[in-house]
Amino acid sequence: MANMIATREAYGEALKELGGKNKDIVVLDADLSGSTKTAIFAKAYPDRFFNVGIAEQNLMATAAGLATTGKIPFASTFAVFATGRAFEIVRTSICYPKLNVKIAATHAGLTVGEDGATHQALEDLSLMRSLPNMVVLSPADAVEAKQCVYKAVEHIGPVYIRLGRSKVPVIFDEDYKFEIGKGVKLREGEDITLIATGVMVAKALSAAEILAEEGISARVINMSTIKPIDKDIIIKAAKETKGIVTIEEHTIIGGLGSAVSEVVSQESPTYVERIGTMDTFGESGDGESLLEKYGLNEQNIIKKAKKILSK
Amino acid sequence: MYKDLEDTARQIRIDIIKMLEKAGSGHPGGSLSAVEIVTALYFKEMNIDPKNPNWADRDRFVLSKGHGAPVLYAALARKGYFPKKELNNLRRINSMLQGHPDMKSTPGIDMTTGSLGQGIAAANGMALAGKIDNKDYRVYALIGDGEAQEGIVWEAAMFASHYKLDNITVFLDHNGLQIDGFNKDVMNIEPIGDKFKAFGWHVIDIDGHSFEQIFNAIDEAKNTKGKPTIIIAKTIKGKGVSFMENQVGWHGKAPSKEEAEKAIEELGGIING
Numbered sequence: 001m002a003n004m005i006a007t008r009e010a011y012g013e014a015l016k017e018l019g020g021k022n023k024d025i026v027v028l029d030a031d032l033s034g035s036t037k038t039a040i041f042a043k044a045y046p047d048r049f050f051n052v053g054i055a056e057q058n059l060m061a062t063a064a065g066l067a068t069t070g071k072i073p074f075a076s077t078f079a080v081f082a083t084g085r086a087f088e089i090v091r092t093s094i095c096y097p098k099l100n101v102k103i104a105a106t107h108a109g110l111t112v113g114e115d116g117a118t119h120q121a122l123e124d125l126s127l128m129r130s131l132p133n134m135v136v137l138s139p140a141d142a143v144e145a146k147q148c149v150y151k152a153v154e155h156i157g158p159v160y161i162r163l164g165r166s167k168v169p170v171i172f173d174e175d176y177k178f179e180i181g182k183g184v185k186l187r188e189g190e191d192i193t194l195i196a197t198g199v200m201v202a203k204a205l206s207a208a209e210i211l212a213e214e215g216i217s218a219r220v221i222n223m224s225t226i227k228p229i230d231k232d233i234i235i236k237a238a239k240e241t242k243g244i245v246t247i248e249e250h251t252i253i254g255g256l257g258s259a260v261s262e263v264v265s266q267e268s269p270t271y272v273e274r275i276g277t278m279d280t281f282g283e284s285g286d287g288e289s290l291l292e293k294y295g296l297n298e299q300n301i302i303k304k305a306k307k308i309l310s311k
Numbered sequence: 312m313y314k315d316l317e318d319t320a321r322q323i324r325i326d327i328i329k330m331l332e333k334a335g336s337g338h339p340g341g342s343l344s345a346v347e348i349v350t351a352l353y354f355k356e357m358n359i360d361p362k363n364p365n366w367a368d369r370d371r372f373v374l375s376k377g378h379g380a381p382v383l384y385a386a387l388a389r390k391g392y393f394p395k396k397e398l399n400n401l402r403r404i405n406s407m408l409q410g411h412p413d414m415k416s417t418p419g420i421d422m423t424t425g426s427l428g429q430g431i432a433a434a435n436g437m438a439l440a441g442k443i444d445n446k447d448y449r450v451y452a453l454i455g456d457g458e459a460q461e462g463i464v465w466e467a468a469m470f471a472s473h474y475k476l477d478n479i480t481v482f483l484d485h486n487g488l489q490i491d492g493f494n495k496d497v498m499n500i501e502p503i504g505d506k507f508k509a510f511g512w513h514v515i516d517i518d519g520h521s522f523e524q525i526f527n528a529i530d531e532a533k534n535t536k537g538k539p540t541i542i543i544a545k546t547i548k549g550k551g552v553s554f555m556e557n558q559v560g561w562h563g564k565a566p567s568k569e570e571a572e573k574a575i576e577e578l579g580g581i582i583n584g
Contacts, residue, residue, distance in 0.1 A: 026443065048443065050474070058466035061429045065436020068414070068422060070367070071443075073436075089429055089463070097414050097423040 002169035002202075005142035008106040011163050012037025014149035015074060019045045022153060026066055027074045028052055030059045035165075036076040036106045056081040060089040060101070067099040072153060078112075079105035079121035079162060083128055094158050095131040102152045103128075104161045109249035110277070110294060111166040111199060111287035120282040126254025128160040129227045135180060136227040138162040138248075138256075140201035141171045144224055147178035155180060162198060164249075166287045169202045171222075183230035189219030192305045193237035196247040197223045197256045200275075200296060204247050207301035218305060226256055234263045243271030243308035249296055252276035271311060273304035313522035319389065320350045324551045325580035326385035326398060332571035334402040337410070340561040342382040344486040344519070344546040345453060351525045352451055353386040361391040364418045370448050371437050373422040375430025376455035376484060377411040378563070384408050384417070392419035428461030430454065431481060435471050438479040438539075449533070450479045457489030459500045465510070471539040472511030480532040481541045484519065486548035490562050507541045519544025551578055 019025050019041050031054045033039040042049035052059045056077055063073040075082070082105035083090070094101045108121045128136045135155060139145040145163060152159040171186070183195070187208050196204035201222045208218040219241055221233055237244055244264065246257040257274030264270050277294050291297055323346050331337040349372075353359070357370040374383050381401065388395045393407065400406035407416045411425025421437070424430040434452035441448050458464060471479055483503065491497045500506075504514045513535045517524035525544070532540035548562070549555030552574040555566075566574060575581075 026440075050439065052466070052470055053473075055463075055466035055469070057428075057463040058432045058435075058470055061432030061463060061467070062436040062439065062470065064429075065373075065422065065433035065438075066440050067436070068371075068433070069437055069440035069444075071440050088426060089432075092426045093423065093429045093433055 004167035004169055006165060006167045007139055007142055007145035007163040008037045008165065010142035010145035011104055011106070011149055011161070012040035014146040015041040016044045018149065018153055019048065022072065024070060024072045025074065025153070026050070026071045027076065028059055028063055030054055030056050030077040030081070032077055036104070038076045056086040057089050060086040061093050063101045064093040064099050067101045072100055072102065074102045074104055076104045076106065078119060079108035079124045080119055083121060083124040087127055091131055095133045098133045098157050100156055102159045102161065104149070104163060106163040107165045108162045109164060109199065110282045110290040110296065111164055111249065113165070113287045113290065114284050116284040117281040122251045122277050122282060123254065124162060125226050125248070125250050125256065129254065129259065133157055134227065135159045135225070137180070137224060138197045138226055139224050140198060140222050141168055143170060143172040143174060143176055144178050147176065148224070151178060151180050164199050166199070168199045171202060171205070178224065181225050181228045181230060183233040184222045185219065185233065186222050187218070187220040189217040189241065191217045191241060192309060193219040193221060193241045193244045194247060194301060194305065195221045195223050195234070195237070195244055195256065195260055197226065199249050200247040203296065203298055204301060207298040210298060211302060211305060216305065216309065223256055226259055229259045229263060231263050231267065234260055235268045238264045238268035238270040243273070245273045245275060245301060245304045245308065247275045247296070247301055250276050252278060271308045273308055275300055275304060316350055316354055316522050319354050320346045321578055323350060323382065323385040323389065325575055325578050326389070327381045328552070328566060328571050328574045328578070330381055330385070330398045330401045331565040332568060333399050334565060336402060336565050337381055338378040338563045339555060339566065340488065340548040340558070341376060341379045341455060341484065341486065343550045343552065343555065344548045345379050345382050345484045346550065347520045347522060347525060348453060348482050348484065348544060349382050349386050351522055353390050356529055357451070358448065361419065364392060368446060368448050371421045371434070371450045373430045373434040373450070373452040374412055374424055375434070375452050376427065376458050377425030377430065379453070380410065380412050383412060387417070387419040393417065427455070427458040428463035432463055432467040434479055435467050435476060438476040439474060441478050442476065452479065452481045454481060454483055456483060456485045456487065456494050456500055456503065459483065459503060460498050468507060468510040468512065475537050476539045477536050479539045480529065481539065483541055483543045484546055485543055486546045488548045488557070488559050488562065492559055504543050511538055513538050513540040515540065515542045517542055517544050519546035520550060553577060
């Protein structure tokens with residue numbers, strides 16, 4: 001069994017590390033610092049941590065004001081509030097003036113679990129992807145999540161980092177180098193391509209193992225930057241394999257599946273099967289059971305891959 | 312006593328009328344009501360350098376009621392941030408003067424605004440940065456009275472007093488009107504001063520067209536330690552143009568050529584000057 005760490009844990013650790021190196025970093029939270037792990041930064045640098053209380057709109061607009069002075073604010077809360085509740089503030093006060101605000105949103109997707117549909121952000125990638133100037137990151141594991149935080153600080157302009165609540169397998173070695181805008185091929189394959197993001201990358205890898213036992217060679221790509229999307233790696237996959245299955249812990253509308261479909265439809269038409277939630281809200285339950293119920297599992301990936309291969 | 316500023320305010324009013332007439336759209340009422348406040352800040356109070364608009368230690372101004380952009384543009388142009396002829400291009404395609412303030416397009420704009428309520432929170436962010444860095448710049452924000460109906464205004468109000476932001480001063484342009492009518496009929500905001508007081512602010516009531524009262528209030532705000540100050544400035548929407556004063560219809564409508572000529576004449580200006 002691989003080492004299991006939640007991406008939000010890596011976020012808190014990265015903030016603490018970076019906070020010592022870069023005095024411009026300021027962290028804001030909306031009464032969830034224990035859950036988002038910004039409390040780790042708050043403990044190390046109390047003078048640069050500000051709790052805004054349960055007020056996500058104010059969280060984003062205050063961060064925008066801080067950024068105008070040269071600060072690098074990290075605004076953190078649950079993904080559903082960071083993107084949905086505060087959407088128009090993020091749009092108008094952060095993205096329109098291209099301010100250097102980093103939004104790190106935790107508890108994205110079904111794996112929030114028992115809190116249910118109100119707290120399961122399944123549309124945050126669509127919302128953030130639609131905003132001009134916004135970079136959208138969705139790391140697969142704790143190693144990559146940490147790197148996303150480091151790269152977000154180097155990038156000048158708004159960045160959205162999608163993080164999860166649950167512990168997920170560690171996929172990458174410590175020397176892994178993440179780059180904004182680059183998909184990473186994790187496994188070679190000639191028959192079919194699986195493009196996954198976030199916690200679904202581990203599932204895609206294990207589905208590819210099972211497919212290999214059946215003689216099907218599946219390429220696996222980790223797409224941790226949803227915007228700007230890595231067109232080259234998608235076009236190459238479209239040309240070299242028979243089709244693409246996208247897998248995301250998110251609605252199939254507007255997220256990774258849409259982004260990949262947009263690229264292939266224009267550049268190199270091929271079959272695309274999208275796995276994600278099918279225009280539905282989630283419900284309460286433990287994370288793994290929810291992923292099963294909504295088809296975010298190895299069996300469904302295998303089914304969709306075979307569906308394309310049978311065409 | 313404030314003869315020069317009164318003359319500047321009169322010229323700014325004329326600029327507002329001219330630019331809105333040329334643009335064919337925009338917001339005269341709430342621009343004219345805020346003229347003295349903006350003039351006082353830009354032509355006397357604020358520590359700024361038009362040649363270096365992004366100077367890190369400057370005082371900041373956030374026009375949270377972003378639809379009042381014409382008064383800010385007129386002040387910035389007159390102050391030398393950009394050529395006055397740019398005022399002719401307000402709201403036109405490829406112009407540096409957007410319909411609502413855009414910090415990326417216009418030199419001297421400290422924050423992009425136009426969606427109500429967000430500016431006061433952004434101003435808090437600037438004030439907070441000043442506290443973190445021990446800088447002594449001050450942050451001014453101008454909000455509308457209708458704007459106080461936005462929830463984020465109260466989130467921001469709570470934040471400023473919680474973090475003891477005594478380096479922020481907010482003006483509330485209290486002209487009593489919003490798009491659909493009088494505040495008291497659309498959604499009553501009173502007692503607005505008591506509300507801010509309850510949120511931990513120092514509250515000062517003034518006549519927003521009196522330079523003396525504006526400067527006295529600013530001094531009082533500067534001397535108020537440990538809490539933010541709001542200056543509730545009673546104003547007249549459309550101030551200075553008889554047929555626009557206190558008329559709800561002039562919230563977001565540009566004057567025709569004839570109306571503009573009449574307004575400019577009332578303001579003692581030269582029509583083609």
